Amino acid sequence: MRKPKDGAKKLGCSVRTLKYRIARLRQEGHTINYDRKLQRYVLREEQGVKSKEQGARSKE
Numbered sequence: 889m890r891k892p893k894d895g896a897k898k899l900g901c902s903v904r905t906l907k908y909r910i911a912r913l914r915q916e917g918h919t920i921n922y923d924r925k926l927q928r929y930v931l932r933e934e935q936g937v938k939s940k941e942q943g944a945r946s947k948e
Contacts, residue, residue: 895929 896906910920910929919932 891927 892903892906896903899906901909913931914920921930921932922928923930
């Protein structure tokens with residue numbers, strides 16, 4: 889998601905709810921960071937688990 893507003897729209901919730909959900913995931917131990925280069929929030933994958941984007945890159 890590019891901006892919280894866009895992510896909230898995609899998920900069908902308010903920006904406040906989206907921020908609450910991100911905070912909740914962080915409290916549960918998930919690593920979620922905002923990547924300025926990608927301009928979106930990124931959930932850090934566990935070691936050994938590839939994201940869809942990483943899998944697509946390795947096939948190229």
